[in-house]
Amino acid sequence: xxxxxxxxxxxxxxxxxxxxxxxxxxxxxxxxxxxxxxxxxxxxxxxxxxxxxxxxxxxxxxxxxxxxxxxxxxxxxxxxxxxxxxxxxxxxxxxxxxxxxxxxxxxxxxxxxxxxxxxxxxxxxxxxxxxxxxxxxxxxxxx
Amino acid sequence: xxxxxxxxxxxxxxxxxxxxxxxxxxxxxxxxxxxxxxxxxxxxxxxxxxxxxxxxxxxxxxxxxxxxxxxxxxxxxxxxxxxxxxxxxxxxxxxxxxxxxxxxxxxxxxxxxxxxxxxxxxxxxxxxxxxxxxxxxxxxxxxxxxxxxxxxxxxxxxxxxxxxxxxxxx
Numbered sequence: 094x095x096x097x098x099x100x101x102x103x104x105x106x107x108x109x110x111x112x113x114x115x116x117x118x119x120x121x122x123x124x125x126x127x128x129x130x131x132x133x134x135x136x137x138x139x140x141x142x143x144x145x146x147x148x149x150x151x152x153x154x155x156x157x158x159x160x161x162x163x164x165x166x167x168x169x170x171x172x173x174x175x176x177x178x179x180x181x182x183x184x185x186x187x188x189x190x191x192x193x194x195x196x197x198x199x200x201x202x203x204x205x206x207x208x209x210x211x212x213x214x215x216x217x218x219x220x221x222x223x224x225x226x227x228x229x230x231x232x233x234x235x236x
Numbered sequence: 237x238x239x240x241x242x243x244x245x246x247x248x249x250x251x252x253x254x255x256x257x258x259x260x261x262x263x264x265x266x267x268x269x270x271x272x273x274x275x276x277x278x279x280x281x282x283x284x285x286x287x288x289x290x291x292x293x294x295x296x297x298x299x300x301x302x303x304x305x306x307x308x309x310x311x312x313x314x315x316x317x318x319x320x321x322x323x324x325x326x327x328x329x330x331x332x333x334x335x336x337x338x339x340x341x342x343x344x345x346x347x348x349x350x351x352x353x354x355x356x357x358x359x360x361x362x363x364x365x366x367x368x369x370x371x372x373x374x375x376x377x378x379x380x381x382x383x384x385x386x387x388x389x390x391x392x393x394x395x396x397x398x399x400x401x402x403x404x405x406x
Contacts, residue, residue, distance in 0.1 A: 099395055099402060104363040106341055107330040108256035112269075115255075116247060119273050123243055123280045130281065 243280060250293055253365060254300050256328075260360045261304040261353060265326040267311065271303045297365065298375045301357060308353065325349065340401045347397040355390035358383050 174182070251272065258268040275296065279285055289295045328348075329341035348356055354376075361372045369387070373380040395402075 099398075100363060100391060102402065102405075103344065103394065104366070106344060108252075108259070108364065109327055109330050111252050111255040115269060115272070116251070119269075119276050120240070120244060120247060122273060123276050124240060126277055127280050 243276060246279065246286075246292075247276065250296050253293065254296055256364060257297060257357075257360055258300050258304050259326065259328055260348060260356060261301070262308060262311075263325050263328075263349065264311070267304070267307050271300065271307055274303055275299055291371075293365075294367070294371060294375050297361065298377070301376060305353070336405055340398070340405055343398055343401045344394070347394050350397065351390050351393060355386045355393075358386040359390040359394070362387050 254272060254275065255268060258271050259265065262268050262271065278299070285299075286292050286295060325345070328345045332338050332341065348359070351359065357376060358372055361367045361375060362369075367375065369380045369383045372378075372383040372387075376383065378386075
């Protein structure tokens with residue numbers, strides 16, 4: 094078997110002709126697609142070409158994903174606390190922080206719980222005051 | 237955007253070659269039609285695709301190759317889920333009134349089926365598109381040496397399988 098003649102013989106075998114109806118179908122589909130994506134009718138065509146190519150395979154899916162994100166953002170904004178609630182929460186947080194810090198420092202706690210020993214002060218002892226002996230300026234005048 | 241006339245000219249100039257190549261790769265007429273349809277939709281959507289290409293046929297063959305490979309991968313996954321047994325391979329070569337020639341062409345189609353797709357692609361581009369190994373390398377984005385070795389492996393297998401049929405003809 095001559096290799097060259099064998100290959101030549103193979104190359105002479107004609108492929109089946111393309112079905113004649115395909116020409117009309119395919120070109121009609123292309124025309125329809127062109128009309129559907131006409132820049133006057135589809136706003137997406139105004140996007141930059143790189144963006145359009147990026148979104149091209151499934152533009153509806155991308156749009157749905159974007160809508161989901163917008164809905165999540167809107168819900169997040171609606172659920173956000175007011176300024177008063179935030180201030181209240183902050184003050185509570187400060188108290189909690191202080192308690193937490195104190196709990197981590199037991200010595201400080203002990204110091205606060207021990208009785209305070211105050212040095213004794215020598216004071217002159219007095220006897221019970223006799224209310225009758227109180228000198229009153231008017232008494233002196235009367236005497 | 238290319239005009240309808242330009243697309244028609246492109247179709248008339250290249251569709252037969254693309255049909256044969258796609259049919260040889262996919263071995264499925266529906267896949268071939270869908271791939272061809274997708275190619276022309278892309279050409280219509282992106283008019284710059286063929287701008288500056290010295291060899292539009294080569295560019296289109298590369299596009300066809302990539303589309304066919306993508307579709308075959310998807311089909312393999314699909315058929316693993318269903319069943320590949322029911323699928324019939326379509327007629328690929330032109331019918332002939334001579335029964336010997338018809339038998340040879342059927343044998344050739346069956347022999348082509350046994351080749352791995354990378355060898356089948358190179359053999360097709362070499363035999364039926366008449367491309368050089370450099371051009372095949374450009375179309376398939378592989379080194380020319382790889383294209384040559386794939387061709388030799390493929391043609392040896394075809395020669396082995398078609399030996400008897402070829403002797404009867406010659």
